[in-house]
Amino acid sequence: MTATILDGRALAQELRTATQSEIAHLSAQLGRTPGLAVVQVLGDAASTRYVRSIEKLCATVGAGFRLIALPPETTQAELEASIAALNADSEVDGILLQLPLPAHLNANAAIMEIDHRKDVDGVHPINAGLLAQGRTALVANTPAGGMELLRHYQIELRGKRAAVVGRSAIVGRPMAQLLIQADATVTVCHSRTPDLGAVLRECEIVCVAAGRPGLVTAEMIRPGAVVVDFGTNVGADGSLVGDVDFAASAEVAGAITPVPGGTGPMTNVMLMRNLVAAARNLHQL
């Protein structure tokens, strides 16, 4: 068996075009472009790479972009003051705090300071709580992008057994909530799950967000299962690899996301969609 490749690059391209025209329309209504502000505490190379890709995408779709780059020794008070300034800024519709932060800073406390209506990353507890209750919320981009891929390829979730490997606030937990909302029966696995393979082999849908290359092997995959790999690990040679052994798993799975070219490109385009949603909501459009 050879799996269908869930092509995130192609779908992201399609959604990018649609988002571009939405933003053109919204900009005409607002009399300005919807604006994204990214707060980055400098020091992490991967983070800088991600910020660049967001900046480029904003230019492509016609959104405003502002980078607040803070020095590595920034204090908690300074970080929170820069967030407060963005909350108060009427030209900023979305705020993204780049994670992870250096160890001396408290990410949870900083996130709490973000106006939840501008929380385009879906990380504020109000948005996470709304999602957990199955209500309308700004949803974290990475899991939202994974769901969009599943929807595009018309993968049935209702009544299916789904596993999520990883329980982070930004990927694993919201992905589990979205799958519950889609009427799947969801099991959340993590680093303390004793026999991961035994759980995954029961599941028709397997979503992996553990940040550990090679964690999921082909023998853990139920034949015909759909595999969504959220891992973006930079290998020793600088190449990007997921959490799933892709080559071997593609021989067993029914459908699988590649890395790169799967969930990664979807993440950024979902960020643009959240920016549109936040701007509309803020301005009652």
Ligand SMILES: Nc1nc(=O)c2c([nH]1)NC[C@@H]1CN(c3ccc(C(=O)N[C@@H](CCC(=O)O)C(=O)O)cc3)C=[N+]21
């Ligand atoms: N507050 C916050 N929110 C995030 O959503 C967030 C973050 N912090 N910190 C870093 C991670 C990482 N992340 C990626 C987004 C897109 C690709 C992506 O587009 N990947 C391409 C390859 C891009 C390349 O080669 O550089 C792909 O998989 O095909 C990857 C990784 C979002 N993150």
